[in-house]
Amino acid sequence: MAAETIIQLVNIGFQYAGSERRALEDVSLSIKKGEIVAIVGHNGSGKSTLCKLFNALLLPCEGSVAVDGMDTADEQNTLEIRRRVGMVFQNPDNQLVTTIVEEDVGFGPENLGVPPAEIRKRVDAALGEVDMRDYAEKASHALSGGQKQRVAIAGMLAMQPEVLVLDEATAMLDPKGRGEVLSTVTRLNRERGMTVVMITQFMEETLGCDRVFVLSDGRLVMEGTPHEVFNERELLEKSRLDAPAYVKLRDELLAAGLPVSRDAMDCESLADSLADAFAEKPAAHKKETKHADQH
Amino acid sequence: MPISIEKLSHTYMPGSALAYPALSDIDMTIGDGEFLGVIGHTGSGKSTMIQHLNGLLQPTEGRVLVDGLDTRDKKLRKKIRSLVGMVFQYPEYQLFEETVEKDVSFGPKNMGLDDDDIHERAFEALTLVGLPPERFAAQSPFELSGGEKRRAALAGILAMRPKYLVLDEPMAGLDPRGRAEILSLVESLRSENGTGIVMVSHSMDDVAMYADRIAVLDQGALFLVDTPENVFAHGEELLKMGLDLPQATRLVRALRLRGMTIGRDYYRMDELQDALIRRWNA
Amino acid sequence: MTANITLGQFLPGDSCVHRLDPRTKILLMVVYIVIVFVVKTLWVFALPSLLLVFMFAMARVPGSYFFSSLKPMRWLLLFMFVINLFATSGETVLLHWWIVRITKEALLQAVFFTLRLVLLVAGTSVLTLTTSPIMLTDGLEKLMSPLRKIHFPAHELAMMMTIALRFIPTLMEETDRIQKAQMARGADFESGNLVQRAKSMIPILVPLFVSAFRRADELAMAMESRCYHGGEGRTRMRELHFHAGDLVASVVLCAVLIGIEILERVPL
Numbered sequence: 001m002a003a004e005t006i007i008q009l010v011n012i013g014f015q016y017a018g019s020e021r022r023a024l025e026d027v028s029l030s031i032k033k034g035e036i037v038a039i040v041g042h043n044g045s046g047k048s049t050l051c052k053l054f055n056a057l058l059l060p061c062e063g064s065v066a067v068d069g070m071d072t073a074d075e076q077n078t079l080e081i082r083r084r085v086g087m088v089f090q091n092p093d094n095q096l097v098t099t100i101v102e103e104d105v106g107f108g109p110e111n112l113g114v115p116p117a118e119i120r121k122r123v124d125a126a127l128g129e130v131d132m133r134d135y136a137e138k139a140s141h142a143l144s145g146g147q148k149q150r151v152a153i154a155g156m157l158a159m160q161p162e163v164l165v166l167d168e169a170t171a172m173l174d175p176k177g178r179g180e181v182l183s184t185v186t187r188l189n190r191e192r193g194m195t196v197v198m199i200t201q202f203m204e205e206t207l208g209c210d211r212v213f214v215l216s217d218g219r220l221v222m223e224g225t226p227h228e229v230f231n232e233r234e235l236l237e238k239s240r241l242d243a244p245a246y247v248k249l250r251d252e253l254l255a256a257g258l259p260v261s262r263d264a265m266d267c268e269s270l271a272d273s274l275a276d277a278f279a280e281k282p283a284a285h286k287k288e289t290k291h292a293d294q295h
Numbered sequence: 296m297p298i299s300i301e302k303l304s305h306t307y308m309p310g311s312a313l314a315y316p317a318l319s320d321i322d323m324t325i326g327d328g329e330f331l332g333v334i335g336h337t338g339s340g341k342s343t344m345i346q347h348l349n350g351l352l353q354p355t356e357g358r359v360l361v362d363g364l365d366t367r368d369k370k371l372r373k374k375i376r377s378l379v380g381m382v383f384q385y386p387e388y389q390l391f392e393e394t395v396e397k398d399v400s401f402g403p404k405n406m407g408l409d410d411d412d413i414h415e416r417a418f419e420a421l422t423l424v425g426l427p428p429e430r431f432a433a434q435s436p437f438e439l440s441g442g443e444k445r446r447a448a449l450a451g452i453l454a455m456r457p458k459y460l461v462l463d464e465p466m467a468g469l470d471p472r473g474r475a476e477i478l479s480l481v482e483s484l485r486s487e488n489g490t491g492i493v494m495v496s497h498s499m500d501d502v503a504m505y506a507d508r509i510a511v512l513d514q515g516a517l518f519l520v521d522t523p524e525n526v527f528a529h530g531e532e533l534l535k536m537g538l539d540l541p542q543a544t545r546l547v548r549a550l551r552l553r554g555m556t557i558g559r560d561y562y563r564m565d566e567l568q569d570a571l572i573r574r575w576n577a
Numbered sequence: 578m579t580a581n582i583t584l585g586q587f588l589p590g591d592s593c594v595h596r597l598d599p600r601t602k603i604l605l606m607v608v609y610i611v612i613v614f615v616v617k618t619l620w621v622f623a624l625p626s627l628l629l630v631f632m633f634a635m636a637r638v639p640g641s642y643f644f645s646s647l648k649p650m651r652w653l654l655l656f657m658f659v660i661n662l663f664a665t666s667g668e669t670v671l672l673h674w675w676i677v678r679i680t681k682e683a684l685l686q687a688v689f690f691t692l693r694l695v696l697l698v699a700g701t702s703v704l705t706l707t708t709s710p711i712m713l714t715d716g717l718e719k720l721m722s723p724l725r726k727i728h729f730p731a732h733e734l735a736m737m738m739t740i741a742l743r744f745i746p747t748l749m750e751e752t753d754r755i756q757k758a759q760m761a762r763g764a765d766f767e768s769g770n771l772v773q774r775a776k777s778m779i780p781i782l783v784p785l786f787v788s789a790f791r792r793a794d795e796l797a798m799a800m801e802s803r804c805y806h807g808g809e810g811r812t813r814m815r816e817l818h819f820h821a822g823d824l825v826a827s828v829v830l831c832a833v834l835i836g837i838e839i840l841e842r843v844p845l
Contacts, residue, residue, distance in 0.1 A: 042470055042472065043440075043441065043442065043469075043470045043472075043473065044440070144337065171468050172467070172468055174337050174497050175497050175539055176336070176337065176537060201470045201471065202471075240470070240471075240472050241471065242471040245500070245542045245564055246542065246546070248564075249546075249564060249567075249568055252568055252572075253568070253571060253572065253575075256572045256575070256576075257575065257576075258571070258572070258575050267542070267545050267546055267549055268549060270546065270549075271546060271549035271550050271552075271553055272553065274550060274555075274571070275550060275553035275554065275555055277575075278555060278574075278575075279554075281575070
């Protein structure tokens with residue numbers, strides 16, 4: 001049962017009014033339902049511009065964007081597209097509209113004209129999904145960064161979207177907040193089949209993704225699994241990106257002759273591989289010594 | 296002379312129902328030209344503590360001496376603020392002048408320096424942060440890119456030629472390239488100018504790499520101030536505080552859990568890499 | 578560290594006054610104001626005074642709030658009392674000492690003025706103490722909505738009030754941060770004459786404004802992403818409904834008003 005495409009970009013070109021350079025040039029990609037993908041790129045690579053095309057905040061200058069078959073250029077589709085593609089932005093403060101958490105989560109459904117009793121249900125459910133139920137009646141501004149972002153996610157969930165796009169949503173958070181957001185989003189993908197698109201600069205965050213798209217200077221330069229992408233060290237370097245520290249270490253160790261697994265990308269898998277390598281090593285060494293003794 | 300923090304305690308809104316004890320009994324010295332990293336969970340009092348270093352906040356108890364000057368003395372504050380430069384988080388949000396040069400000159404102007412001196416310092420500072428004055432001095436700060444704005448804000452502090460530079464998460468929100476640039480700039484200030492650095496950061500790897508000593512704050516108290524080696528040896532306690540460990544340290548812990556004996560602790564990836572390769576070739 | 582400011586000082590609670598529809602409270606506040614101004618005889622002031630005590634009791638607001646609501650006004654009250662005492666002309670002289678001349682009419686005028694002010698301030702504080710800012714904006718929006726037929730932007734105004742309320746604490750924190758950052762660069766906000774001090778605000782105001790515009794931009798994007806498209810077709814999670822309590826409160830207030838009118842006409 002092949003997963004269907006939910007977001008499709010064909011030959012996208014984009015230029016901001018009054019700007020001379022092209023923000024995006026000939027970008028084509030498709031995202032399937034239920035996938036969790038990452039879009040990475042240096043500052044100015046066009047990744048933020050790209051994600052705003054997903055929910056019709058921006059319309060392409062060339063090419064087309066289709067969400068669940070609907071063309072974003074068609075104004076009739078705009079509201080429905082925005083309902084289906086929920087977006088969480090970078091600044092936790094500048095997304096919360098009202099003073100009280102549960103009111104804010106209800107903002108989306110209110111805009112959609114959902115009946116009051118149903119809004120109430122959705123708000124409670126959404127807050128439960130992001131583990132913020134205890135904060136329902138608290139003041140928005142008093143929350144931590146990670147909590148604010150989770151409330152923003154809940155605000156999207158209350159509209160019952162199919163895709164959740166995070167536009168560098170963890171960039172302004174401390175490690176704890178980042179962890180909260182990432183685990184919430186991963187859980188939504190695994191347990192609810194929510195399609196997730198993460199725009200990020202931090203390669204570590206892409207480890208759990210199905211696919212990674214690499215943007216550089218407005219172009220899509222690479223597409224593949226995290227493993228495939230991290231192995232393209234030269235291309236990453238040219239794109240002004242960094243492979244995760246453990247991947248770099250792995251490659252250095254491999255170059256020095258240690259038989260670590262090419263699949264190891266994080267701390268645990270690298271530790272497993274190293275422990276195995278060292279455990280099996282003495283046998284090989286003894287064999288060589290024996291060999292040498294025989295001569 | 297060092298910065299001396301003596302029995303520093305700070306309570307917000309003392310005496311009221313909302314009184315909040317942010318710091319209790321901090322004792323510490325920051326040496327000339329030292330690179331001190333400050334780590335701690337969010338809410339542990341890092342921001343509160345560093346704001347005492349230039350007199351922005353006053354101790355509820357205890358005192359802070361900068362080069363022998365007491366921060367509680369109102370008359371000395373201007374002098375203290377020219378000795379201790381402070382860069383807040385997202386400093387680009389404090390830019391306000393018409394041109395980059397004018398904004399960078401704000402600090403020196405407040406110090407009462409004469410125009411030639413101010414001009415020289417502004418240009419020097421801009422060059423230092425990688426914003427060539429010929430190109431940037433006359434531009435509006437609001438036309439710069441995010442990374443450029445941050446560097447302009449940093450130049451504004453450097454133009455004051457402070458003896459100590461206090462930075463609150465200077466790399467927040469930057470991409471990997473930007474982070475590396477700012478860090479190496481800060482380190483070069485220390486190594487080439489002898490500027491003392493106090494850097495609050497959540498990135499354990501950065502702190503492990505550059506700090507001479509690390510101060511660990513936990514719920515307003517000073518848990519420990521020691522070399523990175525000694526601080527990260529307290530892995531369990533740091534984790535319990537909600538702090539992360541440097542990636543090299545984490546790997547060593549994971550390897551030990553899998554039965555490998557590793558004689559010493561590592562907190563720098565480059566050192567760990569060399570050690571593993573040496574061990575393999577042994 | 579900015580103190581936690583609750584605008585209008587809302588005191589959360591579950592009294593019957595808290596539970597009244599905000600529209601009722603807003604409209605009855607108007608009735609209350611009329612009451613305060615319609616009283617002309619000294620002893621009739623007892624009625625609105627009793628009403629005030631009654632309102633405080635029903636709202637289960639501690640008496641200390643009566644004093645704290647008046648505290649910012651105390652010098653003004655004293656000042657106005659004295660002004661009225663000496664500025665009003667009258668005939669029945671009560672006290673004549675040196676240049677001080679106090680007449681009965683003037684004394685009554687001063688007392689009335691002060692009493693009215695006290696009743697007004699304390700009475701309206703009951704409104705703000707028992708109604709959260711959101712409820713107030715909701716109530717105002719609902720009350721204004723019939724005006725939409727003449728293209729009065731009731732929804733937009735309410736939306737603006739909601740967003741403003743939401744961002745006040747955030748902007749105050751930001752002002753604090755900016756101020757500290759500029760102080761770290763040697764800025765001095767305390768010394769100098771009026772002109773100097775005004776000029777010294779520029780390093781705070783410019784970044785604050787720039788930041789405010791940026792926030793507005795980002796917030797607009799976030800709102801559009803959540804399908805905001807104006808007031809058409811919007812529902813509200815929290816609906817306002819009139820209940821029996823609203824009717825009772827209205828009857829009580831109107832009764833007081835009528836009672837005062839009657840008492841005023843009783844010749845004494």
